[in-house]
């Protein structure tokens with residue numbers, strides 16, 4: 001990825017990649033610590049690098065440093081970076097809000113769509129996966145804060161959504177994902193995590209014979225708490241890649 005870069009850019013990239021490696025090591029240490037509080041270890045937790053607004057070189061640095069998965073938010077950015085081989089060497093997840101008319105660009109590209117948050121979206125994923133002759137793995141997104149602006153199933157709608165998904169031959173539910181309301185106080189956030197964990201345990205037992213794999217919750221600011229509440233998959237962006245530059 002160095003082609004055409006000035007020595008300043010190369011230096012900046014080398015510095016950034018050093019910190020990506022160090023950041024991942026530090027996050028792994030904190031993940032392991034939190035996991036041990038719940039009788040698990042870091043090996044039980046999947047670390048997803050949320051790589052939105054970070055370029056292909058940064059994605060490759062994270063993969064070289066042993067990230068488990070990369071997660072993208074925006075379909076166009078994902079398509080561009082796929083063409084640059086940004087994710088070669090690690091599974092790719094789609095973690096952002098997904099519009100129905102963009103589903104066909106994601107099905108079959110992302111190993112896991114973490115943001116299946118409506119029945120209409122599940123139906124569209126089914127349609128596109130059937131066309132490709134594949135089974136698309138998804139997580140059901142839970143809108144735990146009941147936020148009007150956020151997608152996802154209301155907690156009381158998750159069981160019906162799971163029942164609906166069971167009827168879809170080309171969709172396989174692997175677990176739940178949630179993003180608590182931004183700006184919640186720490187104890188309030190913990191309550192959200194605990195509620196989604198309880199929901200996960202409940203539908204896992206009742207509807208999947210304990211066959212679900214993933215409870216995806218926790219980001220840079222709260223992944224240790226999410227793990228304490230039972231998360232086994234965390235999506236970390238800023239703490240790995242640094243602050244995102246929204247002015248670009």
Ligand SMILES: *Cc1c(COP(=O)(O)O)cnc(C)c1O
Pocket residue numbers: 050052073095096179219220221235236237238239
């Ligand atoms: C951006 C993003 C993250 C990571 O957020 P950070 O606070 O930067 O760690 C996690 N999950 C989703 C769905 C995101 O969009």
